[in-house]
Amino acid sequence: MRTEPDPQTEPHSEAPTAPDPAVSSDGDDPPAMRIASPVLICGGPSPAKSELAGRLRGLDVKVLDSPGAEHLESLLSTEEPRLAVVDVRARRRVSELPRAVGTLRGAPAGCTCLFWFDGDAEPPEILDLRRADDDHSVGTVDVEDSLVRLHLLSEALPEDPGDRFVVGDLELDVAARTVRRSGRDIDLSDTEFRLLRLLMRHARTVLPKTEILHEVWQYEFAGQANIVELYISYLRKKIEAERPKMIHTVRGAGYVLRPADPDLRDTAATDQ
Incomplete structure (x- = not known):
């Protein structure tokens, strides 16, 4: 199983740039990537987490960070993110995972989750955490794929009449x-x-x-x-x-x- 490089040993590389929206293989303009909510990233330090945060900021999306369940409730109530990325891979897992997920479920604004699982994750583990309106990826994290998934989750967020x-x-x-x-x-x-x-x-x-x-x-x-x-x-x-x-x-x-x-x-x- 391919594992993600350790941040202490991974060689430095320049942050990838977003695809040029003016380039399209069929001559038509591709749809713009839009994520209409702050994104809360829950998990330990990792290259994927850092790269995703940088890419989101490049799209002018506010990024929030929580390594574990501690202080998560106050963060959710003050910032009101409606999207969260939850790292449940063994080496990067958000601390106090059950408590953290429970707090996300009870967020005042409601929080839809994108879960990152290890490549050997079994269906019961995935189904135990996912809800129908969530999403997940298995194996090595592809940040570009995560951006697309967050874009689609953002598009599917229910309308809040109070907003x-x-x-x-x-x-x-x-x-x-x-x-x-x-x-x-x-x-x-x-x-x-x-x-x-x-x-x-x-x-x-x-x-x-x-x-x-x-x-x-x-x-x-x-x-x-x-x-x-x-x-x-x-x-x-x-x-x-x-x-x-x-x-x-x-x-x-x-x-x-x-x-x-x-x-x-x-x-x-x-x-x-």
Whole structure:
């Protein structure tokens, strides 16, 4: 049975890049890879885990990490991921596996799982963990295959009627992943979408930069609050184009999203 290389002895290699979406064998554009949820990866350190995390971040997907069941419940309640990768291979297995899986099953937002099994896993072991809406792979982990599986699991996630936000003439639908203002569609990147969702969820409440950084990037850019300013600027350009302002800077405190004053036409959004 082929086993995964140990991270201590595995030679360093450059992280693979995502396939060029412009290249297609039949001349048609392939469907875009989209994973509309943060992904929680549960398991010990491994090359596959590191590579998958890097590839997900390259797709602008927020990645959460939990080596075991400890603190998993609080992580699920604060971050609300709806997808999890659970490593159950003998050398990489998430600690306290039954407790961890039980916690995932009871997650507030519901969590669909992709399980990584060893090549010699028997059907009873697989069936003991999997549910009908889960997925699994057996043997050496193929990260590209895992990305495709997560994409398909994301597509099949049930709609959450509570994941729709309306502030003034701005609407955001998480399940459909759409943003509209005054009936006009607005195209956002995944990071812009997560940022706007956070602002709309806490509409009329001032959010400090540190809180935004933690909620949207989970300290990936710790100490780099300028990334928040940059994406706030991106959002303003898209949702306030030729429209009254909605995102306001509170000097020394943070940012707040409020319904627009229809009598104002200030679209410059210069208060970065």
